[in-house]
Amino acid sequence: MAANPMRPYVGRLAGVREVATGVKLFQIELTEPEGQASLAEYKPGQFAFLSVFGAGEAPFGLASARGPYLELGVSALGHVTNSLHALEVGDPVGVRGPLGNWFPMDQIKGHDVVIIGGGIGGLPLRPVIHTILDHRADYGHLTILWAARSPDLLIATDEFDEWRNAPDTEFHVTVDQGDENWSGNVGLITKLMEEVAPSTQNTITVTCGPPIMIHFAFLTQQKLGFTPEQMLTTLEARMHCGIGKCGRCNMGEKFICVDGPVFWQYEVKEFLEGFL
Ligand SMILES: Cc1cc2nc3c(=O)[nH]c(=O)nc-3n(C[C@H](O)[C@H](O)[C@H](O)COP(=O)(O)OP(=O)(O)OC[C@H]3O[C@@H](n4cnc5c(N)ncnc54)[C@H](O)[C@@H]3O)c2cc1C
Ligand code: FES
CATH class of the missing domain: 3.40.50.80 (Nucleotide-binding domain of ferredoxin-NADP reductase (FNR) module)
Structure with a gap:
Protein backbone atom coordinates (compact mmCIF):
# COMPACT_ATOMS: atom_id res chain seq x y z
CA MET A 1 0.00 0.00 0.00
CA ALA A 2 1.11 3.59 -0.56
CA ALA A 3 2.81 5.66 2.17
CA ASN A 4 -0.41 7.71 2.24
CA PRO A 5 -3.19 5.11 1.82
CA MET A 6 -5.77 7.80 1.01
CA ARG A 7 -3.81 9.09 -2.01
CA PRO A 8 -4.70 7.30 -5.24
CA TYR A 9 -2.02 6.26 -7.70
CA VAL A 10 -2.58 7.85 -11.09
CA GLY A 11 -3.38 5.50 -13.94
CA ARG A 12 -5.09 5.25 -17.30
CA LEU A 13 -7.54 2.85 -18.83
CA ALA A 14 -5.59 0.49 -21.07
CA GLY A 15 -8.63 -1.60 -22.01
CA VAL A 16 -12.35 -1.87 -21.38
CA ARG A 17 -14.69 -4.67 -22.38
CA GLU A 18 -18.20 -5.75 -21.46
CA VAL A 19 -18.07 -9.17 -19.73
CA ALA A 20 -21.80 -9.50 -18.98
CA THR A 21 -24.81 -7.25 -19.47
CA GLY A 22 -24.08 -4.09 -17.46
CA VAL A 23 -20.66 -5.31 -16.29
CA LYS A 24 -17.40 -3.95 -17.69
CA LEU A 25 -13.89 -5.23 -17.07
CA PHE A 26 -11.35 -2.42 -16.80
CA GLN A 27 -7.66 -2.96 -17.49
CA ILE A 28 -5.74 -0.24 -15.69
CA GLU A 29 -2.18 0.83 -16.35
CA LEU A 30 -0.62 2.48 -13.32
CA THR A 31 1.66 5.19 -14.61
CA GLU A 32 3.61 6.31 -11.51
CA PRO A 33 6.61 4.09 -10.52
CA GLU A 34 5.18 3.50 -7.01
CA GLY A 35 1.84 2.57 -8.54
CA GLN A 36 3.49 0.19 -11.01
CA ALA A 37 5.36 -1.46 -8.14
CA SER A 38 2.08 -1.89 -6.22
CA LEU A 39 0.80 -4.27 -8.94
CA ALA A 40 3.09 -7.03 -7.68
CA GLU A 41 1.52 -6.78 -4.20
CA TYR A 42 -2.06 -7.69 -5.23
CA LYS A 43 -3.29 -11.10 -4.08
CA PRO A 44 -6.57 -12.87 -4.97
CA GLY A 45 -9.34 -11.61 -2.69
CA GLN A 46 -7.95 -8.12 -2.18
CA PHE A 47 -9.67 -4.99 -3.42
CA ALA A 48 -8.89 -1.46 -4.57
CA PHE A 49 -10.74 1.85 -4.75
CA LEU A 50 -11.05 3.00 -8.34
CA SER A 51 -11.71 6.70 -8.85
CA VAL A 52 -13.04 8.82 -11.65
CA PHE A 53 -11.67 12.32 -11.19
CA GLY A 54 -14.52 14.68 -10.38
CA ALA A 55 -17.01 11.87 -9.69
CA GLY A 56 -15.61 9.91 -6.74
CA GLU A 57 -14.26 6.47 -5.87
CA ALA A 58 -15.69 3.02 -5.10
CA PRO A 59 -14.18 -0.31 -4.03
CA PHE A 60 -13.85 -3.28 -6.42
CA GLY A 61 -12.37 -6.74 -5.96
CA LEU A 62 -9.27 -7.81 -7.86
CA ALA A 63 -10.63 -9.56 -10.97
CA SER A 64 -7.52 -11.16 -12.46
CA ALA A 65 -4.21 -12.69 -11.46
CA ARG A 66 -2.85 -12.53 -15.00
CA GLY A 67 -1.47 -9.94 -17.38
CA PRO A 68 0.40 -6.70 -17.10
CA TYR A 69 -2.57 -4.60 -15.96
CA LEU A 70 -4.70 -4.27 -12.85
CA GLU A 71 -8.13 -5.69 -13.73
CA LEU A 72 -11.30 -4.63 -11.92
CA GLY A 73 -14.85 -5.51 -12.97
CA VAL A 74 -17.59 -2.94 -12.48
CA SER A 75 -21.35 -3.36 -12.49
CA ALA A 76 -23.12 -0.08 -13.33
CA LEU A 77 -25.27 0.66 -10.29
CA GLY A 78 -24.99 4.29 -9.28
CA HIS A 79 -23.00 7.50 -9.41
CA VAL A 80 -19.37 6.29 -9.47
CA THR A 81 -19.97 3.06 -11.34
CA ASN A 82 -21.95 4.80 -14.11
CA SER A 83 -19.18 7.43 -14.38
CA LEU A 84 -16.68 4.56 -14.75
CA HIS A 85 -18.79 2.96 -17.48
CA ALA A 86 -18.71 6.25 -19.39
CA LEU A 87 -14.88 6.24 -19.55
CA GLU A 88 -12.93 5.26 -22.64
CA VAL A 89 -9.51 3.73 -23.26
CA GLY A 90 -6.82 6.30 -22.44
CA ASP A 91 -8.91 8.16 -19.85
CA PRO A 92 -7.24 8.85 -16.48
CA VAL A 93 -8.30 7.04 -13.30
CA GLY A 94 -7.03 6.80 -9.72
CA VAL A 95 -6.36 3.60 -7.77
CA ARG A 96 -6.00 3.09 -4.00
CA GLY A 97 -4.83 -0.41 -3.22
CA PRO A 98 -4.20 -3.21 -2.66
CA LEU A 99 -6.48 -3.25 0.40
CA GLY A 100 -7.85 -5.92 2.72
CA ASN A 101 -6.85 -9.52 3.32
CA TRP A 102 -6.73 -12.29 0.73
CA PHE A 103 -7.59 -15.91 0.04
CA PRO A 104 -4.99 -18.10 1.79
C1 LIG B 1 -14.62 -5.19 -0.98
C2 LIG B 1 -15.61 -4.81 -2.06
C3 LIG B 1 -15.46 -5.36 -3.32
C4 LIG B 1 -16.37 -5.02 -4.33
N1 LIG B 1 -16.18 -5.55 -5.56
C5 LIG B 1 -16.98 -5.18 -6.57
C6 LIG B 1 -16.72 -5.65 -7.88
O1 LIG B 1 -15.78 -6.42 -8.13
N2 LIG B 1 -17.54 -5.22 -8.87
C7 LIG B 1 -18.60 -4.37 -8.62
O2 LIG B 1 -19.31 -4.01 -9.56
N3 LIG B 1 -18.87 -3.94 -7.39
C8 LIG B 1 -18.08 -4.29 -6.37
N4 LIG B 1 -18.32 -3.80 -5.11
C9 LIG B 1 -19.49 -2.93 -4.90
C10 LIG B 1 -19.17 -1.53 -5.39
O3 LIG B 1 -18.20 -0.94 -4.54
C11 LIG B 1 -20.47 -0.69 -5.35
O4 LIG B 1 -21.34 -1.19 -6.31
C12 LIG B 1 -20.15 0.75 -5.63
O5 LIG B 1 -19.57 1.30 -4.46
C13 LIG B 1 -21.38 1.52 -5.99
O6 LIG B 1 -20.98 2.86 -6.14
P1 LIG B 1 -21.87 3.91 -6.90
O7 LIG B 1 -21.41 5.27 -6.52
O8 LIG B 1 -21.91 3.62 -8.36
O9 LIG B 1 -23.31 3.60 -6.33
P2 LIG B 1 -24.19 4.47 -5.33
O10 LIG B 1 -24.74 5.62 -6.10
O11 LIG B 1 -23.42 4.76 -4.08
O12 LIG B 1 -25.31 3.39 -5.01
C14 LIG B 1 -26.08 2.78 -6.04
C15 LIG B 1 -26.86 1.60 -5.44
O13 LIG B 1 -25.93 0.55 -5.07
C16 LIG B 1 -26.05 0.24 -3.70
N5 LIG B 1 -24.68 -0.04 -3.23
C17 LIG B 1 -23.64 0.79 -3.23
N6 LIG B 1 -22.55 0.18 -2.72
C18 LIG B 1 -22.91 -1.05 -2.40
C19 LIG B 1 -22.25 -2.17 -1.84
N7 LIG B 1 -20.98 -2.14 -1.48
N8 LIG B 1 -22.96 -3.31 -1.66
C20 LIG B 1 -24.26 -3.37 -2.01
N9 LIG B 1 -24.93 -2.35 -2.54
C21 LIG B 1 -24.28 -1.22 -2.73
C22 LIG B 1 -26.66 1.46 -3.07
O14 LIG B 1 -27.32 1.14 -1.89
C23 LIG B 1 -27.59 1.93 -4.16
O15 LIG B 1 -28.76 1.18 -4.16
C24 LIG B 1 -17.44 -4.13 -4.07
C25 LIG B 1 -17.58 -3.58 -2.79
C26 LIG B 1 -16.68 -3.91 -1.80
C27 LIG B 1 -16.81 -3.31 -0.45
S1 FES C 1 -14.46 1.45 5.22
FE1 FES C 1 -13.78 2.72 6.86
S2 FES C 1 -13.52 1.31 8.47
FE2 FES C 1 -13.94 0.02 6.76
Whole structure:
Protein backbone atom coordinates (compact mmCIF):
# COMPACT_ATOMS: atom_id res chain seq x y z
CA MET A 1 0.00 0.00 0.00
CA ALA A 2 1.11 3.59 -0.56
CA ALA A 3 2.81 5.66 2.17
CA ASN A 4 -0.41 7.71 2.24
CA PRO A 5 -3.19 5.11 1.82
CA MET A 6 -5.77 7.80 1.01
CA ARG A 7 -3.81 9.09 -2.01
CA PRO A 8 -4.70 7.30 -5.24
CA TYR A 9 -2.02 6.26 -7.70
CA VAL A 10 -2.58 7.85 -11.09
CA GLY A 11 -3.38 5.50 -13.94
CA ARG A 12 -5.09 5.25 -17.30
CA LEU A 13 -7.54 2.85 -18.83
CA ALA A 14 -5.59 0.49 -21.07
CA GLY A 15 -8.63 -1.60 -22.01
CA VAL A 16 -12.35 -1.87 -21.38
CA ARG A 17 -14.69 -4.67 -22.38
CA GLU A 18 -18.20 -5.75 -21.46
CA VAL A 19 -18.07 -9.17 -19.73
CA ALA A 20 -21.80 -9.50 -18.98
CA THR A 21 -24.81 -7.25 -19.47
CA GLY A 22 -24.08 -4.09 -17.46
CA VAL A 23 -20.66 -5.31 -16.29
CA LYS A 24 -17.40 -3.95 -17.69
CA LEU A 25 -13.89 -5.23 -17.07
CA PHE A 26 -11.35 -2.42 -16.80
CA GLN A 27 -7.66 -2.96 -17.49
CA ILE A 28 -5.74 -0.24 -15.69
CA GLU A 29 -2.18 0.83 -16.35
CA LEU A 30 -0.62 2.48 -13.32
CA THR A 31 1.66 5.19 -14.61
CA GLU A 32 3.61 6.31 -11.51
CA PRO A 33 6.61 4.09 -10.52
CA GLU A 34 5.18 3.50 -7.01
CA GLY A 35 1.84 2.57 -8.54
CA GLN A 36 3.49 0.19 -11.01
CA ALA A 37 5.36 -1.46 -8.14
CA SER A 38 2.08 -1.89 -6.22
CA LEU A 39 0.80 -4.27 -8.94
CA ALA A 40 3.09 -7.03 -7.68
CA GLU A 41 1.52 -6.78 -4.20
CA TYR A 42 -2.06 -7.69 -5.23
CA LYS A 43 -3.29 -11.10 -4.08
CA PRO A 44 -6.57 -12.87 -4.97
CA GLY A 45 -9.34 -11.61 -2.69
CA GLN A 46 -7.95 -8.12 -2.18
CA PHE A 47 -9.67 -4.99 -3.42
CA ALA A 48 -8.89 -1.46 -4.57
CA PHE A 49 -10.74 1.85 -4.75
CA LEU A 50 -11.05 3.00 -8.34
CA SER A 51 -11.71 6.70 -8.85
CA VAL A 52 -13.04 8.82 -11.65
CA PHE A 53 -11.67 12.32 -11.19
CA GLY A 54 -14.52 14.68 -10.38
CA ALA A 55 -17.01 11.87 -9.69
CA GLY A 56 -15.61 9.91 -6.74
CA GLU A 57 -14.26 6.47 -5.87
CA ALA A 58 -15.69 3.02 -5.10
CA PRO A 59 -14.18 -0.31 -4.03
CA PHE A 60 -13.85 -3.28 -6.42
CA GLY A 61 -12.37 -6.74 -5.96
CA LEU A 62 -9.27 -7.81 -7.86
CA ALA A 63 -10.63 -9.56 -10.97
CA SER A 64 -7.52 -11.16 -12.46
CA ALA A 65 -4.21 -12.69 -11.46
CA ARG A 66 -2.85 -12.53 -15.00
CA GLY A 67 -1.47 -9.94 -17.38
CA PRO A 68 0.40 -6.70 -17.10
CA TYR A 69 -2.57 -4.60 -15.96
CA LEU A 70 -4.70 -4.27 -12.85
CA GLU A 71 -8.13 -5.69 -13.73
CA LEU A 72 -11.30 -4.63 -11.92
CA GLY A 73 -14.85 -5.51 -12.97
CA VAL A 74 -17.59 -2.94 -12.48
CA SER A 75 -21.35 -3.36 -12.49
CA ALA A 76 -23.12 -0.08 -13.33
CA LEU A 77 -25.27 0.66 -10.29
CA GLY A 78 -24.99 4.29 -9.28
CA HIS A 79 -23.00 7.50 -9.41
CA VAL A 80 -19.37 6.29 -9.47
CA THR A 81 -19.97 3.06 -11.34
CA ASN A 82 -21.95 4.80 -14.11
CA SER A 83 -19.18 7.43 -14.38
CA LEU A 84 -16.68 4.56 -14.75
CA HIS A 85 -18.79 2.96 -17.48
CA ALA A 86 -18.71 6.25 -19.39
CA LEU A 87 -14.88 6.24 -19.55
CA GLU A 88 -12.93 5.26 -22.64
CA VAL A 89 -9.51 3.73 -23.26
CA GLY A 90 -6.82 6.30 -22.44
CA ASP A 91 -8.91 8.16 -19.85
CA PRO A 92 -7.24 8.85 -16.48
CA VAL A 93 -8.30 7.04 -13.30
CA GLY A 94 -7.03 6.80 -9.72
CA VAL A 95 -6.36 3.60 -7.77
CA ARG A 96 -6.00 3.09 -4.00
CA GLY A 97 -4.83 -0.41 -3.22
CA PRO A 98 -4.20 -3.21 -2.66
CA LEU A 99 -6.48 -3.25 0.40
CA GLY A 100 -7.85 -5.92 2.72
CA ASN A 101 -6.85 -9.52 3.32
CA TRP A 102 -6.73 -12.29 0.73
CA PHE A 103 -7.59 -15.91 0.04
CA PRO A 104 -4.99 -18.10 1.79
CA MET A 105 -3.74 -19.66 -1.45
CA ASP A 106 -0.68 -21.15 0.31
CA GLN A 107 -2.91 -22.82 2.92
CA ILE A 108 -5.19 -24.12 0.14
CA LYS A 109 -2.26 -25.78 -1.66
CA GLY A 110 -2.50 -29.58 -1.62
CA HIS A 111 -6.30 -29.48 -1.22
CA ASP A 112 -9.10 -30.12 -3.66
CA VAL A 113 -10.90 -26.82 -4.29
CA VAL A 114 -14.56 -26.08 -5.01
CA ILE A 115 -15.27 -22.63 -6.44
CA ILE A 116 -18.86 -21.39 -6.10
CA GLY A 117 -19.52 -18.14 -7.94
CA GLY A 118 -22.84 -16.36 -8.26
CA GLY A 119 -23.36 -13.49 -10.70
CA ILE A 120 -20.87 -10.64 -10.42
CA GLY A 121 -19.54 -12.50 -7.36
CA GLY A 122 -17.64 -14.58 -9.88
CA LEU A 123 -15.27 -11.68 -10.54
CA PRO A 124 -13.22 -11.91 -7.31
CA LEU A 125 -13.04 -15.70 -7.80
CA ARG A 126 -11.47 -15.34 -11.25
CA PRO A 127 -7.96 -14.66 -9.79
CA VAL A 128 -8.36 -17.72 -7.53
CA ILE A 129 -9.12 -19.85 -10.60
CA HIS A 130 -6.21 -18.25 -12.51
CA THR A 131 -3.80 -18.97 -9.64
CA ILE A 132 -4.86 -22.63 -9.44
CA LEU A 133 -4.73 -23.16 -13.21
CA ASP A 134 -1.37 -21.39 -13.53
CA HIS A 135 0.14 -23.50 -10.68
CA ARG A 136 -1.83 -26.65 -11.41
CA ALA A 137 0.49 -29.12 -9.65
CA ASP A 138 0.19 -27.24 -6.35
CA TYR A 139 -3.54 -27.92 -5.97
CA GLY A 140 -5.80 -30.98 -6.11
CA HIS A 141 -9.00 -31.50 -8.09
CA LEU A 142 -10.73 -28.25 -9.06
CA THR A 143 -14.53 -28.03 -9.28
CA ILE A 144 -15.97 -24.77 -10.59
CA LEU A 145 -19.69 -24.17 -10.01
CA TRP A 146 -20.82 -21.02 -11.78
CA ALA A 147 -24.22 -19.31 -11.85
CA ALA A 148 -26.15 -16.22 -12.82
CA ARG A 149 -29.76 -15.13 -12.91
CA SER A 150 -29.79 -15.35 -16.74
CA PRO A 151 -27.31 -16.32 -19.50
CA ASP A 152 -26.47 -12.68 -20.36
CA LEU A 153 -25.35 -12.11 -16.74
CA LEU A 154 -22.82 -14.96 -16.71
CA ILE A 155 -19.33 -13.60 -16.02
CA ALA A 156 -16.15 -14.69 -17.84
CA THR A 157 -17.87 -16.73 -20.58
CA ASP A 158 -14.78 -16.30 -22.78
CA GLU A 159 -12.81 -18.37 -20.26
CA PHE A 160 -15.32 -21.25 -19.96
CA ASP A 161 -13.56 -23.43 -22.58
CA GLU A 162 -10.21 -23.02 -20.84
CA TRP A 163 -11.79 -24.02 -17.49
CA ARG A 164 -13.66 -26.99 -19.02
CA ASN A 165 -10.49 -28.32 -20.68
CA ALA A 166 -8.02 -27.68 -17.85
CA PRO A 167 -6.40 -30.76 -16.29
CA ASP A 168 -8.10 -32.30 -13.23
CA THR A 169 -10.84 -29.68 -13.46
CA GLU A 170 -14.61 -29.90 -13.82
CA PHE A 171 -16.79 -26.97 -14.73
CA HIS A 172 -20.56 -26.74 -14.22
CA VAL A 173 -22.75 -23.76 -14.97
CA THR A 174 -26.39 -22.97 -14.29
CA VAL A 175 -28.80 -20.05 -14.68
CA ASP A 176 -31.93 -19.27 -12.66
CA GLN A 177 -33.82 -18.74 -15.88
CA GLY A 178 -32.71 -19.68 -19.42
CA ASP A 179 -33.54 -18.06 -22.75
CA GLU A 180 -34.23 -19.38 -26.24
CA ASN A 181 -30.49 -20.02 -26.84
CA TRP A 182 -29.78 -21.70 -23.49
CA SER A 183 -29.64 -25.51 -23.42
CA GLY A 184 -27.67 -25.92 -20.18
CA ASN A 185 -28.66 -26.34 -16.53
CA VAL A 186 -31.52 -24.26 -15.13
CA GLY A 187 -31.95 -23.74 -11.39
CA LEU A 188 -30.28 -22.13 -8.42
CA ILE A 189 -26.61 -22.81 -7.71
CA THR A 190 -27.60 -24.72 -4.56
CA LYS A 191 -29.42 -27.25 -6.78
CA LEU A 192 -26.29 -27.62 -8.92
CA MET A 193 -24.17 -28.08 -5.78
CA GLU A 194 -26.41 -30.94 -4.63
CA GLU A 195 -26.33 -32.56 -8.08
CA VAL A 196 -22.54 -32.35 -8.40
CA ALA A 197 -22.05 -33.17 -4.68
CA PRO A 198 -18.28 -32.55 -4.54
CA SER A 199 -16.27 -34.71 -2.14
CA THR A 200 -15.58 -33.12 1.24
CA GLN A 201 -12.30 -35.03 1.70
CA ASN A 202 -9.34 -32.66 1.99
CA THR A 203 -11.39 -29.95 0.24
CA ILE A 204 -11.68 -26.17 0.66
CA THR A 205 -14.64 -24.30 -0.81
CA VAL A 206 -14.53 -20.69 -1.94
CA THR A 207 -17.90 -18.95 -2.36
CA CYS A 208 -18.76 -15.47 -3.60
CA GLY A 209 -22.04 -13.86 -4.57
CA PRO A 210 -24.80 -11.78 -3.03
CA PRO A 211 -25.11 -12.29 0.78
CA ILE A 212 -28.33 -14.29 0.46
CA MET A 213 -26.67 -16.64 -2.03
CA ILE A 214 -23.61 -17.08 0.22
CA HIS A 215 -25.91 -17.91 3.15
CA PHE A 216 -27.80 -20.62 1.27
CA ALA A 217 -24.63 -21.89 -0.43
CA PHE A 218 -23.11 -22.40 3.03
CA LEU A 219 -26.23 -24.25 4.23
CA THR A 220 -26.03 -26.57 1.22
CA GLN A 221 -22.32 -27.14 1.79
CA GLN A 222 -23.05 -28.08 5.40
CA LYS A 223 -25.73 -30.48 4.15
CA LEU A 224 -23.08 -32.04 1.89
CA GLY A 225 -20.81 -32.52 4.90
CA PHE A 226 -18.44 -29.54 4.73
CA THR A 227 -17.37 -28.05 8.07
CA PRO A 228 -17.10 -24.28 8.81
CA GLU A 229 -13.29 -24.62 8.70
CA GLN A 230 -13.50 -25.75 5.06
CA MET A 231 -15.61 -22.85 3.75
CA LEU A 232 -14.24 -19.49 2.64
CA THR A 233 -16.06 -16.46 1.29
CA THR A 234 -15.55 -12.79 0.53
CA LEU A 235 -17.99 -10.06 1.61
CA GLU A 236 -18.96 -6.60 0.44
CA ALA A 237 -20.16 -3.64 2.48
CA ARG A 238 -20.66 0.06 1.99
CA MET A 239 -17.19 1.55 2.54
CA HIS A 240 -15.67 5.01 2.85
CA CYS A 241 -12.01 4.82 3.91
CA GLY A 242 -11.10 1.17 3.23
CA ILE A 243 -8.38 1.29 5.88
CA GLY A 244 -10.21 0.67 9.16
CA LYS A 245 -10.61 4.32 10.21
CA CYS A 246 -14.20 5.41 9.53
CA GLY A 247 -16.22 2.48 10.94
CA ARG A 248 -18.55 2.41 7.90
CA CYS A 249 -18.03 -1.27 7.09
CA ASN A 250 -18.31 -2.85 10.53
CA MET A 251 -19.57 -6.39 11.06
CA GLY A 252 -19.85 -6.66 14.83
CA GLU A 253 -16.38 -5.87 16.14
CA LYS A 254 -14.73 -6.50 12.78
CA PHE A 255 -14.20 -4.15 9.87
CA ILE A 256 -14.75 -5.81 6.52
CA CYS A 257 -12.12 -3.54 4.91
CA VAL A 258 -9.20 -4.64 7.11
CA ASP A 259 -10.31 -7.90 8.82
CA GLY A 260 -11.77 -9.04 5.47
CA PRO A 261 -13.13 -9.04 2.86
CA VAL A 262 -12.11 -12.75 2.98
CA PHE A 263 -13.59 -14.74 5.87
CA TRP A 264 -14.19 -18.32 6.98
CA GLN A 265 -17.84 -19.37 7.32
CA TYR A 266 -17.80 -19.34 11.14
CA GLU A 267 -16.69 -15.68 11.13
CA VAL A 268 -19.64 -14.44 9.03
CA LYS A 269 -22.50 -16.84 9.84
CA GLU A 270 -24.40 -14.43 12.10
CA PHE A 271 -23.78 -11.45 9.79
CA LEU A 272 -25.23 -13.36 6.81
CA GLU A 273 -28.29 -14.40 8.82
CA GLY A 274 -29.05 -10.67 9.17
CA PHE A 275 -29.85 -10.58 5.43
CA LEU A 276 -32.69 -13.13 5.78
C1 LIG B 1 -14.62 -5.19 -0.98
C2 LIG B 1 -15.61 -4.81 -2.06
C3 LIG B 1 -15.46 -5.36 -3.32
C4 LIG B 1 -16.37 -5.02 -4.33
N1 LIG B 1 -16.18 -5.55 -5.56
C5 LIG B 1 -16.98 -5.18 -6.57
C6 LIG B 1 -16.72 -5.65 -7.88
O1 LIG B 1 -15.78 -6.42 -8.13
N2 LIG B 1 -17.54 -5.22 -8.87
C7 LIG B 1 -18.60 -4.37 -8.62
O2 LIG B 1 -19.31 -4.01 -9.56
N3 LIG B 1 -18.87 -3.94 -7.39
C8 LIG B 1 -18.08 -4.29 -6.37
N4 LIG B 1 -18.32 -3.80 -5.11
C9 LIG B 1 -19.49 -2.93 -4.90
C10 LIG B 1 -19.17 -1.53 -5.39
O3 LIG B 1 -18.20 -0.94 -4.54
C11 LIG B 1 -20.47 -0.69 -5.35
O4 LIG B 1 -21.34 -1.19 -6.31
C12 LIG B 1 -20.15 0.75 -5.63
O5 LIG B 1 -19.57 1.30 -4.46
C13 LIG B 1 -21.38 1.52 -5.99
O6 LIG B 1 -20.98 2.86 -6.14
P1 LIG B 1 -21.87 3.91 -6.90
O7 LIG B 1 -21.41 5.27 -6.52
O8 LIG B 1 -21.91 3.62 -8.36
O9 LIG B 1 -23.31 3.60 -6.33
P2 LIG B 1 -24.19 4.47 -5.33
O10 LIG B 1 -24.74 5.62 -6.10
O11 LIG B 1 -23.42 4.76 -4.08
O12 LIG B 1 -25.31 3.39 -5.01
C14 LIG B 1 -26.08 2.78 -6.04
C15 LIG B 1 -26.86 1.60 -5.44
O13 LIG B 1 -25.93 0.55 -5.07
C16 LIG B 1 -26.05 0.24 -3.70
N5 LIG B 1 -24.68 -0.04 -3.23
C17 LIG B 1 -23.64 0.79 -3.23
N6 LIG B 1 -22.55 0.18 -2.72
C18 LIG B 1 -22.91 -1.05 -2.40
C19 LIG B 1 -22.25 -2.17 -1.84
N7 LIG B 1 -20.98 -2.14 -1.48
N8 LIG B 1 -22.96 -3.31 -1.66
C20 LIG B 1 -24.26 -3.37 -2.01
N9 LIG B 1 -24.93 -2.35 -2.54
C21 LIG B 1 -24.28 -1.22 -2.73
C22 LIG B 1 -26.66 1.46 -3.07
O14 LIG B 1 -27.32 1.14 -1.89
C23 LIG B 1 -27.59 1.93 -4.16
O15 LIG B 1 -28.76 1.18 -4.16
C24 LIG B 1 -17.44 -4.13 -4.07
C25 LIG B 1 -17.58 -3.58 -2.79
C26 LIG B 1 -16.68 -3.91 -1.80
C27 LIG B 1 -16.81 -3.31 -0.45
S1 FES C 1 -14.46 1.45 5.22
FE1 FES C 1 -13.78 2.72 6.86
S2 FES C 1 -13.52 1.31 8.47
FE2 FES C 1 -13.94 0.02 6.76
